[in-house]
Amino acid sequence: MKKVLIIHTGGTISMKEDKNTGEVSPATEHPLYEVVPSLAEFAKIKDEVLFHIPSPHMTPKNMLQLGSRIHEQLATEDYDGIVVTHGTDTLEETAYFLDLYLQTRKPVIVTGAMRSINEIGSDGLYNLITSVRVACSEEAKDKGVLVVMNDEIHTAQNVTKTSTSNVATFQSPQYGPIGMVTKRGVFFHHTLTKHESYPIQTITTHVALLKTYAGMDHTILEAIRQTNIDGLVIEALGQGNIPPALVQPLREIVNAGIPVVLVSRCYQGIVQDIYSYDGGGKQLKDMGVIFSNGLTGPKARIKLMLSLELTRNPHDLVAMFA
Incomplete structure (x- = not known):
């Protein structure tokens, strides 16, 4: 038995x-x-x-x-x-x-x-x-x-x-x-195509999760920045777009070396760098925002926390979320 x-x-x-x-x-x-x-x-x-x-x-x-x-x-x-x-x-x-x-x-x-x-x-x-x-x-x-x-x-x-x-x-x-x-x-009736492993020893990182909405202004992002976060996950609109007022404070967060992971607030589909207008996914990707392949916001936060215990290298983080 x-x-x-x-x-x-x-x-x-x-x-x-x-x-x-x-x-x-x-x-x-x-x-x-x-x-x-x-x-x-x-x-x-x-x-x-x-x-x-x-x-x-x-x-x-x-x-x-x-x-x-x-x-x-x-x-x-x-x-x-x-x-x-x-x-x-x-x-x-x-x-x-x-x-x-x-x-x-x-x-x-x-x-x-x-x-x-x-x-x-x-x-x-x-x-x-x-x-x-x-x-x-x-x-x-x-x-x-x-x-x-x-x-x-x-x-x-x-x-x-x-x-x-x-x-x-x-x-x-x-x-x-x-x-x-x-x-x-x-x-x-299904099998897994891959499985990731993150053998961490501690949890020391502080990662925030923010959901976007129509008409959102810059104040929330600026307030979150003051909490000394190690990383940020944003639940964006649609295929990965944000209100234009968030672009500049988000650029400042990325330029400060704080990893930002983008997911969609939609429960199906993935974020992609399709739209090139102000706040569009193309602009965000060019800015250095990391695109996640289909994770929800809470799970992307968990993954970023574990990832940051292993590396702070931007290229490694992009590969982990690809």
Whole structure:
């Protein structure tokens, strides 16, 4: 029988609903402890609580601690796979951090729940069971970190939370899931073309994320500059364009040696240097702004943070995001 480690970090999957008030909050004792014995038919299970926090409290330093703990456990015991339970608000960011950071061929699955453990229609236990099953699958090896929710298997790079409350919230726009889980088995129908690795030791960089909007002026960029950022990610309009008032302060940030990565606020497509008007993508690329190939803003921020721990060379950073 396969051996799987479950690491709990908190989130709705570890919370209970107060039936009198309807409030959902962390339980004093982790409720998933009660259901772990039911997983024995799928694998030999060992579980531990690393964090017990709501996912909005998760930080990159917590993510690094989680990744280091996974490395420690894989080095000391012969696990066939790892499952991480996590809150859904920042689940995609933690999953992508682990995807870039971890140095293992073994399956690492991140899962969560949209409904607390004692709510009607709770999805936590089911998602945990399907995640354990995927972690036991030989086909799940060498696919990086996977997110398993609602019978679907997604890559950490492409998955995103699309609804505030629907149990089918996790989707991979433009790409779709790479596999599915049924009563009969775990099935993959796509393979990864490449996988990146960022073996960092610390997280020391401060990277900001800014979303553009119509009529945006220069003041926000100038204020962000005063926070001594190490890098900046901008969610631009369309294919990678910004309001003209942002061009000069952005040029000053780039000229100061602060890397700026451009993504689109659209959830499909990639940024490209197409338009040559003031604030257009062509002008931004000529200015030295780094274009990202399809990442969301939050994930581009995670990647830039890890990248800057390894290099500050502009040419290297362009290649990393190409």
